[in-house]
Amino acid sequence: MAQRPGGTALLDAYFEALGSGDPGRLPLADGARYTENGQDIPFGAGAWATVTGVARQRAVTLADPEEGQQAGWGLVSEGGADVLLAVRLRADAAGLISEAEAFAVRSPMFGRSDFPARLREPSPQVGEVIEPASRASRAELVAAADAYFDGVQDDDADRIPAADDCPRIENGVRTVLNPAGEGHGPESPLEGEKLALSIRDQVRLIGFPAIERIRDRRYPVIDVERGLVLGVVLFDHPGPVRGLAGPARFAAPNSYLIWELFKVSGGLIRHIEAIMAMFPYGMRSGW
Numbered sequence: 001m002a003q004r005p006g007g008t009a010l011l012d013a014y015f016e017a018l019g020s021g022d023p024g025r026l027p028l029a030d031g032a033r034y035t036e037n038g039q040d041i042p043f044g045a046g047a048w049a050t051v052t053g054v055a056r057q058r059a060v061t062l063a064d065p066e067e068g069q070q071a072g073w074g075l076v077s078e079g080g081a082d083v084l085l086a087v088r089l090r091a092d093a094a095g096l097i098s099e100a101e102a103f104a105v106r107s108p109m110f111g112r113s114d115f116p117a118r119l120r121e122p123s124p125q126v127g128e129v130i131e132p133a134s135r136a137s138r139a140e141l142v143a144a145a146d147a148y149f150d151g152v153q154d155d156d157a158d159r160i161p162a163a164d165d166c167p168r169i170e171n172g173v174r175t176v177l178n179p180a181g182e183g184h185g186p187e188s189p190l191e192g193e194k195l196a197l198s199i200r201d202q203v204r205l206i207g208f209p210a211i212e213r214i215r216d217r218r219y220p221v222i223d224v225e226r227g228l229v230l231g232v233v234l235f236d237h238p239g240p241v242r243g244l245a246g247p248a249r250f251a252a253p254n255s256y257l258i259w260e261l262f263k264v265s266g267g268l269i270r271h272i273e274a275i276m277a278m279f280p281y282g283m284r285s286g287w
Contacts, residue, residue: 038286111185116172210249253281
C-alpha cells in the first residue's frame with residue numbers, strides 16, 4: 001500500500017491543475033468531495049472554470065503527513081483580477097485526494113484595491129523549522145490557537161499566549177505593530193493607534209466588541225516540526241443591534257470565514273498569517 005504523501009507536492013499539483021482548468025490531472029479518489037467557500041460543488045465547477053493562471057509560488061504552505069493533509073494559499077488570476085485562493089487537501093492511504101476544500105478571497109480588504117505583492121512569495125517565518133526543545137505537541141498547538149480565539153472573542157488578553165513582538169498578517173497586510181499603517185489603503189477601517197499595538201494590547205486596550213462569537217472551530221492541518229497549526233473558523237458580527245452602546249463597526253450582520261495559521265515556539269505564538277472574507281450572517285464552512 002502506498003504511503004500518504006509528505007511535503008506539499010500534492011498541493012502544488014492541485015494549483016497547477018487549477019490553472020489549466022483540468023481536475024482530471026489530479027489523483028482523485030472515488031467519491032472525492034470538493035467544497036468552495038463552504039458549498040459542495042463538482043470538481044471542474046466554480047473556480048475550476050474561471051481561474052486562468054496561478055502564481056509561481058504560494059505564500060503559505062504546510063503539511064501534516066500524520067493525517068494525510070496539506071494546505072496553503074496563494075494568488076491566482078480570475079477575470080483579469082487577482083484572487084487569493086486557499087486550498088486544503090486530504091489524501092487517503094493510497095495517496096489519492098479524498099477531500100478538497102477551497103476558499104476564494106476576492107476582496108483584498110483594508111482599503112486596498114489589490115492584494116499585496118508579499119502574497120506572491122513564501123512567508124519566510126512559516127517555513128522555519130522549530131528546535132526540538134521548543135516544539136509543542138499537537139495538542140499544545142491546538143490549545144494555543146484555541147486560547148487565541150477565546151481571548152479575542154471574550155476580550156481577554158490574558159488568555160492569549162502571544163509573544164509581544166508577534167506579527168499578524170491578514171490578507172497580506174500587517175494589522176499589529178504597524179504604526180505607519182504600511183500596506184493599508186486610504187479607506188482602511190483600522191486606525192493608526194490601533195495598528196501600532198501588539199496583539200494582546202489591541203485586545204486589552206481596545207477590544208473587539210463587534211465580534212459576537214468565534215465558532216465552528218477546526219484545526220485540520222498541524223505541522224509539529226515547524227510549529228504550525230491551521231485554524232478554520234467563523235467570526236460572527238451581529239451589526240448595529242438594538243440597544244448597542246456606541247457606533248457599530250459593521251452596518252449589517254455578517255460572518256467572516258477565516259483561515260488563520262499560528263506558528264508556536266517555546267509555548268508562545270510567534271507569528272500569525274490569516275486570510276478572510278465576508279459572508280452572510282450564519283455562514284457555514286461546509287465541513
